[in-house]
Structures are given as structure tokens and as C-alpha cells.
Amino acid sequence: MADTRQNYVGGEWTTADTGETVDVVNPADPSEVVYTYQNSGAEDAATAADAAAAAADDWGATPAPERGDILREAGDILADRKQELTELLTDEEGKTHAEAGGEVQRAIDIFHYYAGKTHDMGGDVKSSSGQNTNLYTVDEPVGVVSLITPWNYPIAIPAWKMAPALAAGNAVLLKPASVAPGPAHAIVEALDEAGIPDGAVNLVTGPGSEVGTEFATNDAVDAVSFTGSSQVGNMVYDQATEDQKRVQMEMGGKNPTLVMDSADVDEAADIVAGGAFGVTGQACTATSRAIVHEDVYDDFVDAITGRAESIEIGPGDEYDMGPQVTESELEGTLEYIDIAEEEGATLVAGGGEPEGDHLDDGFYVEPTVFTDVQNDMRIAQEEVFGPVLAVIPVADYEEALEVCNDVEYGLAASLVSNDHSEINRFKRDVEAGVVKINEATTGLELHVPFGGFKNSSSETWREQGDAGLDFYTISKTVYENY
Template identity: 60%
Template sequence: MTEAHLNYIDGEWQESTGGETFTVHNPADVTDTVGEFQYSTQADVDAAVAAASDAQTEWADRQAPERGEFLRRAAEEIRARSDELAETLTREEGKTVPEAAGEVNRAVDILYYFAERIRDFGHEKKAASAPDKELSVVREPVGVAGLITAWNYPFVIPVWKIAPAIATGNAVVFKPASNAPNCTRKLFECFDEAGIPDGVLNYVTGSGSAVGDGIIGHDDIDAVSFTGSKSVGFSVYEGATEDMKRVQTEMGGKNPLIVSDSADMDRALSIARWGAFGVTGQACTATSRAIVYEDVYDEFVEGIVERAENIEVGHGLDGADMGPQASEGELTGTLDYIDVGQTEGATLAYGGDELTGGVYEDGYFVEPTVFTDVDHEMRIAQEEIFGPVLAVLKVSGYEEAIEVANGVDYGLSASIATDDLAEAKRFADDIEAGVVKINEQTSGTELHVPFGGFKDSSSNTYRESGDEGLRFFTSTKTVYENW
């Protein structure tokens, strides 16, 4: 019998008041059941928020290094279970074991970073206008934070929200994506083993309409941080700001890689291959468009097709290079876009087929796909696909490349492959993106610098990661002392 996993509320693992559950399957083999999870109700959300509200003041009163110590202990628990957690992640979300292990290790690094950073964050002396005055800026926790995350990085995205939230003295009510709740369940086990005080962290599974909306609209939630799709993100932002809550939303991308005629082609192809097909293209920062100067266009196309041909697709636990899509819905969406691309007149240079039969029979597999002869106005060049599909566009040179790169509704991550320093610096100035890369893939970021996008990629209210992540979860108090 499949185990029914529980919510974590006020330091206890609890069944939902509604008594219903939902089932999660391995996307590489849907006959493999990952587990059953609570289909929670508003009553469960209310209980979690009440627990967080009751715990928050005492938690905030602890000294910052003491709060950081709980992050450090949780990191040690994760590290001790890293192999198990990577396997859990692969089985639940589908990415390969090396990709999953990298995600787990990144979570450890984030926890250690915020455990140390919080020691000297939150109190800053300023120069006063008279010698008998003292002036300081103090940052205090906003209160109770509602965190809602996506399924594609189901371990590390929760950590990069939870770590700064609790480090700064907030309590948390967390809703994982229903596609991948088991990774975060085990994350909460690690915090529980680390001794996190009751009520500081609460985990509630279920639908967006019941749990997500319940968190966003709750009177005792003070801040909402969301990562997910553009359509849901817009709804989250509208719902949270209606009650004047603090809100940050990180949504999609249509990320370009510009390939200059000065680029080292082998390096450019490696950047494109990993950016487009790593984690099965299921990243908001994945390379979705390669914008290539006409003088090197044919060489690039030949090279990227060759690299796509050499990608082994299969079960992440079996050593494949690329795993399945995370759900039937994601697979269907990708296949629909592949049909759209062909209908619009783009050339399917490689891939495009669903993989079936044999080891693929019970999973959601698709070939890595390359489109050429893509026009900038085509939907496959404008809309986020969230699968292993790369659209290659030919441009005359830098000016057209920048125009095409910026000519979408998104502005999350962008890269250029070039050996021309002046061109690289110009690109950094001209590109409309929150994350700008030179000779690096569009995916992947450092943990101590801001992360977020322009235009429809982000609410543009607050960034995540580093000090920006800490600032989102704190309010500013300016203190004047006259002696």
C-alpha cells in the first residue's frame, strides 16, 4: 500500500482535515508511485498560519547567529542524506542524478551562506547631521511569509526562499508544487531533525486554488514569494497586492544566446547545448533562442544538431544524459509547440518526436529538438516552451541581434558568446534582462547576488538571493537618537 505523507504544522506531521489525498508518480515510469500527499483545505492553511503567527515573535527575538545555527544544522542533515535526496529528486521530477545531486548540494551551500550572512545583516550606522545625534537603519522581519514554489527545482528553490525568510526572523507557511512535493517533505524532515522550533516552518500540500489562494488571501500572511508560470504569477501578484502584502514573483523566460562571428564556436555550442537541453529544458533560465550572426549560422546549426543527436534520453536513475518531462501536461505542451513551429514554417532540423516503446513506454519522453529558419515573430520565438526545444534565428550582426533578443515579453536571462570585449560590454548595457552572461549559459546563477528579471519575467518589486533576498523579508526602521 502506498504511504500517505502528511502536512507539517506546528512541529507535527498531520493529516489534512479533509481526509483526501492525491498521488504523485515518477515521470520516467508512471507505474512507479512516489507517494500520496494531503489534499489540504482552508482549515489546514488556517492552522499553519496560526502556528506561524504564534511562533514568529519568539523566533524573531532570538539572536541572528542562533537562528543561523538552525540553518547550519539543516544543511548538515541534508549533506548526510544527499545521495538519498538526489535519488528522490530524480524519481519525482525526472532530472538526471548528476543534475539532482547538483541541486541538493546547491541547497546546502545556500543554507551555509545565509547562516553566516545573517550575522552582520540588519543594523547599519549612518552619519548624523550633528555631533550629539546618532542615526541608524534597522531591518526587522515582516512577520509571516507565504512561499509558493514550482516543480522544476523542487529542492533548491524552496531553500533559497526559506533560508533568508527564517534567517531574518520570519515564520513560514510553505506550499510545494503538487507535481513534486516529496523533495520538500524531506527538506522539512531535515529542518525538523535540526530542531527548528515548532511553528517556524509549516508545510501544506494541495491544489493552488485551495492552498495557494488560501495562503495569498490570508489576513495574517504579511509577505508572499512565488516562483512559477507567468499566468499564475500575475494572479498571485494581483491577489497579494489587493491586501497590501509585500510580494515578489519570479516567472518565465524566453532567454537568448547571441552567437557572434567572433565567438569560439566550440565553446558557443557547448553553452547552447547545456543551456537548451540541460534539465530537459525545464528551467526558467534555459536557453530558448540562439540568435546567430549569418557568417557563422551554418556552422552553428551543424554543430548544435550534432550535439543534440549525441544526447542519450532516458531514465535519470539509469545514467541518461537527459530525463523525461515532468508530467503529461508538460510533454503535451512541448509537443504542441513543436507542431506549431512546423505549421509556422520553421525547419525541424532535429528531434521533435515523442519517444515511446521499450524504456520509454511508461514515461513522458521527447527528443531534444532544434528548429532552424525561425522568424522572430513566430510563436516558438516568442513564447516560453519549457521543454528541450531550441529555436535558431539568423541575424545580420549585433544591431539586429539585440533587437531580436529584446523583442519578447520576457527579460530574465541572456547571454552572448563573443571574443570581442567591446561587443560584450555593449551587450551588457543594451540587453533587457535581469541576469546577463558573457560566454556562459543562460541557466545557472551564483547564490550571493540578486536574481530576477525584467518585463513579464518578474514583478520587479524585489529580487531574490543574496542581500536582496534578505531585504525582501525585512522592513526598514530608521532610528534617530539625540543625546
């Protein structure tokens, strides 16, 4: 039987009051239980909120560099365990070892980055218009923050929420996704070993309907940061803002890459393939639409089809692309493939479950490419959280931009072009929070803001970099007349 992992509340590892647990299985081999976790309820979440509230003042009053020392030590502990965590991430979420290792390193780098940032925190000194007056701002922690994180980046996203929240002096409540909570659990273990005070960080695993709702509505909570689907995010937003909590929502995407007639087709195909099929298409920034100039359309279709068909599928420790995370995610992807065919799109690559002895038990789907896609088709409008690409022909840049922006999402978008006029117009006119030129829609630097437009975000606060600290702090302006 797999080991049972506990919640972390008030500095103690505890079991859920519900007495229930849930198994997390390997998506490459669902007969293998990786770990068993607490299936907690609202009462468990409320107990954690009480612990965070009790710890918030003392943790907020701790000198910021001292908080940074704990974050740095936690990052070092994660670094020492990188190989172990890489294997855990692959086992629970399904990423390849290369993808999982990169994500673990990202979490390490984030903790080290925000550890350094603690030495520059505090506020700004301004010039007063009056005599004998000091004028300055003081940045203070918001208080207790709830972090609700998804399964598709199960260590990077908890890290980029937790590290700035703790650096700023907030007490943290963390609810990782039930599908792959192990990597977030490992972060909390590292913080515990690094000496974080009791109650400053708390982790409760369990369903969003119980734990997530309590974390969004509990009176002790001052702010809520959520990453996940737009449908769930909008529910959390409504719950949290009912009593005017500060909210940060990062949600879905329908991310395009525009391929113009000046582009190198092979380079464009490499860029789109990386964005569409990397991490099995299970990224909010994944490329799901290729909007292609008609002059290079046929050549691009040939090239992207070749890229899709060359990908070797299987368990993440040996192959190019791993499984989808659960059977329900696989079924959702296959359903969208059926819908696309019913709507008249042409399937030119993939479209089914691959065959092979090493594929019999896992949640695998082939990298899939559709052509002859119209922008009003569901395959072009709705988020498909899998390796499915819709290729849409356009006559010129103006039509490409119109198609690009004609969706309810606005997370990431890229342009492959050597035309400087198109490049500068695209940067100005695209409706997306992340804009890439001659790069894939996926891939983010940790020191610059991340967030979307429209239904991809609450459009309130950005994550990462200095912007990541803004959400977790509140300013006082001080007039000191001497």
C-alpha cells in the same frame, strides 16, 4: 502502497482536514507511485497561517545567530542525506542523478550560506549631523511570509526562499508544487530535527487554487514570494497586493543566446546545448532561442544538431537527459513542436517521442532544434518548458540585439562573442536580469541577486545573496538623543 507524507503545521505532522491525498508518480515510470501527499484545502492553509502568526513574534525575537545555528544544523542534516535526496528528486521530478545531486548540494550550500549571514544582521550605524545623537537603523522581520514554489527545482528554490526568510526571523508558510513536493518536505523534516520552534515553519501540500490562494490572501500573511509561470504569478500578484502585501514574483523566460561571427562555433554549440537541453529544458533560465549571425549560421546549425542528436535519453539514473515531469508537460511541448512546423519553421533535430524499451512508459521527448525561425512565430515568443531550441538568423549585432529584446520576457540572456565592443554594448543594452558572456543562460551563483525584467518578474525584489534578505526584512531608523 507508497508511504503517505503529512503536512507540517505548528510543529506537528498532520493530515489534511479534507481527508484527501494525491499520488506523486515517477515520470520515467508513471506506474510507480513515489509517495502519497496530503491534498489539502483552504482550511488547512488557514490553520497553518494561524500557527505561523502565533510563532512569528518569538521567532523574530530569537537572536539571529541562534536562528543561524538551526539553519546550519538543517544544512548538515541535508548533507548527511544527500544521496537519498538525490534519488528522491530524480524519482519525483525526473532530473538525471548528476543534475539532481547538484541541486541538492545547492540547497545545502544555501542553508550554510544564510546561517553565516545571521552573524552580520541587525542594521547600520550612521553619522548624525547633530550633537549627542546616535543614528542607526534596525532591521526587523516582515512577519509571516508565504512561499509558493515550483516543481522544476523542487529543493533549490524552496531553499533559497526559506533560508533567508528564516534567517531574517520570519515565520514561514510553504506550499510546494504538487507534482514534486518531496524535496521541500525533506527540508522541513531537517528543520524540525534541527529544533526549529513550533510554528516558525509550516508546510501544506495541495492545489494552488486552494492552498496557494489562501496563502496569498490570508490576513495573517505579510509578504508573498512566488516562483512559477507568468500566468499564475500575475494572478498571485493581484491576490496578494489587493491588501498591500509585499510581493516578490519570479516567472517565465524566453531566454536567448546571441552567437556572433567572432565566436568559436563549437564552443557556442556546447554553450547553447547545455542551456537548451540540460534539465530537459525545464528551467526558467533555459536557452530557448539561438540568435545567430548569418556568417556562422550554417556551421552553427550543423553543430547544434549534432549535439542534440548525441544526447542519450532515459531514466535519470543512467542517461544524459531524463523525462519531462508529467504527461501534460510532455503534451504541451509536443503541441509547440506542431505549432512551429505549422508556422513554417524547419525541424532539423528531434521533434518527437523517442523509441526504445526503456522509453516506453515515461514522459520522454527528443531534444529538438528548429531553423528558419522568424521572431514573430510563437516558437520564438512563447515559453516552451521543454528541450526545444529556435535558431534565428540575423545579419549583424544590431539586428541580433533587436530580436533578443523583442519578447515580453527578460530573465536571462547570453552572448557568445570575442568582440569587446559587442560585449560591452550587450551588457548595457540587453533587457534581462541575468546577463552572461560566453556562458549558458542557465546556472546561478547563490551569493548574487537573481531576478528578471518585464514579464519575467514583478521587478520589486531580487532573490539570493544579500538581496535575498532585503525582501524579508523591514528597517526602522532610530534617532537616539542622549
